[in-house]
Amino acid sequence: MTIAVVKPGLQSTLQSRPRVGLRHQGVPASGAADPLSLALANKLLGNPWDAAAIEATLLGPVLRFDVDCAFALTGATASATLNGSAVAAHETLFANAGDQLVIGAIEVGARVYISVAGGLEADEILGSTSTYLQAGFGGLQGRALQSGDTLVPLGNEAAFLQTPDEFRLPVFTSWGLRACIAAETDLLDEASSAVLFDTNWRVGRRADRMGLRFDGPSLSVSSEGRMPSAGVVPGAIQCPEDGKPYVLSVDAGTVGGYPRIAQVARVDRHVLGQLRPGDHVRLLRREPDEALAELATKVEYWREWLPQIDEII
16 A cells, blocks of 8 residues: 655655754754645645655656555646646546656746645654655655655545635746845945845755755855854855855754845745746845734735644745
């Protein structure tokens, strides 16, 4: 009663909720890079929002169902076929034993989420079944999926649902991220302060679950990009010595020694999981009270479809 991994894709891992309250012990959040898409996939199957699912990056896996199983796809735009016939995202789908699901190259966005009825069996470590690759724990033996792996679904029944149009997350190649100033923003010189929020940054080739480098003008900080290590969280934008902003994502460490020049607001933090090399990003400056008000509006909007939205984003 399993699902076989025929091909794993570029980097496919099992992800669920983040690990919280452990940063003082050096344990990062990890969890789904795009938790809103994870929650949407699980909603379609009647699962808890954080049931373990497959997060596939840039190139999806090939899976063979050895059991009748309901499943769902959300997140980035990619071709998907079941036994050669196209299947759609954002609706409950059904596979029979022997069926093969193929997720192709992702066309827009970075990550597709594949959930199954009941979620997938995974190793729970420190309150989450999410894979944390750097430390090698959670998920399936703490690693990315490999050909020959077998996954165990924890359910086999699901009602047919479709995500309402107004709750289908769009994916783009150009993004706006709301961001606030941070602890060391004042280390930027006057010209760099203006450039930070007035540039169409391009996501560089260094882009993964640890973080993403923004290519564009080099910024200048009075510390020359160095400072004593201090606490950092996902969404923090640092300015290393080369002057290229680097935004931390879910697997980033808990401390860093580069100036924290901005912070992606919580309202848009889930978007980081869909940024890919070549995408364009504009940082939209917000005051903290503005960011909080916009978060409250977003939470209220989503509550109708995802009642646990406060936990999700």
